[in-house]
Amino acid sequence: MSYGSKAAQRLANKIILITGASGGIGEATAREIAGAANGNVKLILTARRKEKLDALAKDLSAKYPSIQTHAAQFDVSKIETIKPFISNLPSDFADIDVLINNAGLALGRDPVGQIAEEDISQMFNTNVLGLITLTQTVLPIFKKKNSGDIVNLGSIAGRDPYPGGSIYCATKASVKFFSHALRKELIDTRIRVLEVDPGNVETDFSLVRYKNDSDKAKAVYEGTEPLLADDIAEIIVFGITRRENAVIAETLVFASGQASASHLYRKKL
Ligand SMILES: NC(=O)c1ccc[n+]([C@@H]2O[C@H](COP(=O)([O-])OP(=O)(O)OC[C@H]3O[C@@H](n4cnc5c(N)ncnc54)[C@H](OP(=O)(O)O)[C@@H]3O)[C@@H](O)[C@H]2O)c1
Structure with missing residues (x-):
């Protein structure tokens, strides 16, 4: 999509860090x-799958x-790697202007009492502790120049919790309240906190959630016309291209x- 010259001017020479850029909304x-x-x-x-990032960079x-x-x-x-990662960025990329906290995942649809402990920690470590720690690490860079954008990927799941989604919904509710509190803390600065809460977007999200069971992943979108990653990217x-105020x-x-987390219109196929 073309945003015109104003947007191009506002993005010119900016340094933008994207987590989870190897696929879906991040890419x-x-x-x-x-x-x-x-x-x-x-x-x-950034992401875990370096080969995907290299292919994207090349393209x-x-x-x-x-x-x-x-x-x-x-x-x-991997929370302990976050500070070293930011302090070891090449000098050309060190003065970050925009942080897009997009990396995130849901794992499973199990009811409370049956959720694997490793799934709970993976969701909280990625969606909440990783996002918070990265934000805390980058914030001094923004404070020094009194500008910068933090974009946090929340979800309808953080507003409208659903059975079988207790942990994922709790992580996204955490993102929401962290974002709200941070925006209030930064009231006397030019640092912006933007939260984007998508409904269903067809990416690898469901494949990851159902641990590569493609039938279960496909069923999530069956008979619906979900959002595309591009819709959220736009x-x-x-x-991030609005006037700074x-x-x-x-x-x-x-x-x-779609009208809530579970209120979906499905065409009979
Ligand atoms: N799709 C939806 O319906 C939907 C709805 C609401 C909100 N969201 C949110 O949107 C964001 C992007 O999701 P998506 O739909 O684009 O899903 P996706 O296609 O599965 O992409 C997720 C991205 O996050 C990265 N990631 C996962 N764990 C990571 C980790 N520990 N460290 C670094 N990167 C990690 C993945 O890369 P690697 O595997 O290479 O690390 C991948 O690039 C997530 O925060 C998700 O919760 C999605």
Whole structure:
């Protein structure tokens, strides 16, 4: 999508760190930013699957000769690695302007009492502790220059909890309250906190949730017309390209045919 020259100007030369850029919403956001900036931007692309990041960086460089990318393996659930990761960024990429906290996952649909302990820790470590620790680590960079954007991926799950989603919903509710409190703490700064809460988006999210059971993953979207990763990427780019005094604080995004976490219109197939 074209955002016009204003958006390109506002993104020009910015250093943008995206977590979970190896697929889904994170990858779509990297592509959307590159396009909106006409390649005049620096992207720090992070996730666990380095080969996917390398392929994305290569593709972006082929499309936008002026783009600068730093693709780095970075597991946000490994909390102790976060500070060293940020302090060891190449100097060209160290002065981050935008942090997109996108990495996240749901694991399983088990009821409380039957949830695997490792699934609970993986969801909390990734979606909550990783996001909080990375934000705390990057915030001094923003405070020093009194500017910067923090984009947190929440979810409808953080507003409308559903059976079988207790842990994932609790992680996304944590993201919401962390984002609210942080926005209040930063009231006298030019640092913006943006939260985007998608409904169902067809990505690898359900495949990850159902641990590679593709039939279960497909069933989530059957008879519906879910959002695409690009839809969320466009909203993120819209948010970070507003005039610096305008804060798109929270955005709840549904596809038509969805009205709550579980209120979905399904066509009979
Ligand atoms: N899809 C939806 O319906 C939906 C709805 C609401 C909110 N969301 C949220 O949107 C965000 C993106 O999800 P998606 O739909 O794009 O899912 P996805 O296609 O499964 O992508 C998730 C991304 O997060 C990365 N990731 C997972 N664990 C990580 C870790 N420990 N460290 C670093 N990166 C990690 C994955 O990369 P690696 O595997 O390479 O690490 C991948 O790039 C998540 O926060 C999710 O909760 C999604």
